[in-house]
Amino acid sequence: MVDSTELNRLFWHSRRGMLELDVLLVPFVKEVYSSLDAEDQARYRKLLECEDQDMFGWFMQRGEPEDADLKRMVRMILDRVQPK
Template sequence: MFTPKRLARLRWACRRGMLELDVLLLPFVNEAFEDLTYPQQETFERLLTCDDPDLYAWFMGHQKTDDPELAEMVDIIIRRVKV
């Protein structure tokens, strides 16, 4: 379970060095994070430990991650943005 303190850390981790990532991650955590299953929430938390250039490449479709869980989370976030 994500305690308020853990969720606050997660929100802070969504603040990245790239504006392109900020506009994807911050709204997602604020609007859709609670709708994820607990394993998906943990995957999202793990996604935030990745480097900004990798995240940017995945979200922009320039590269794909080899990790299937992270790839699914990237797809979930992208689908959410397109809605």
């Protein structure tokens, strides 16, 4: 179970000030993060440590992370918003 203090902290770290990232990360942390297992929660926190420009490229599908954990998290976030 994730406590409200941690969720609040993650919410603010998910707000990057770049609209393209904010519309992906903020809803993800609000709606999905709590239901993730501990490993995926750690992957999300690791993603938040990345540079905005790197994340922008990954989420715009102009590249992908070399790190398998980051690649998994980027794919998980994109799968939520892309039509099937």
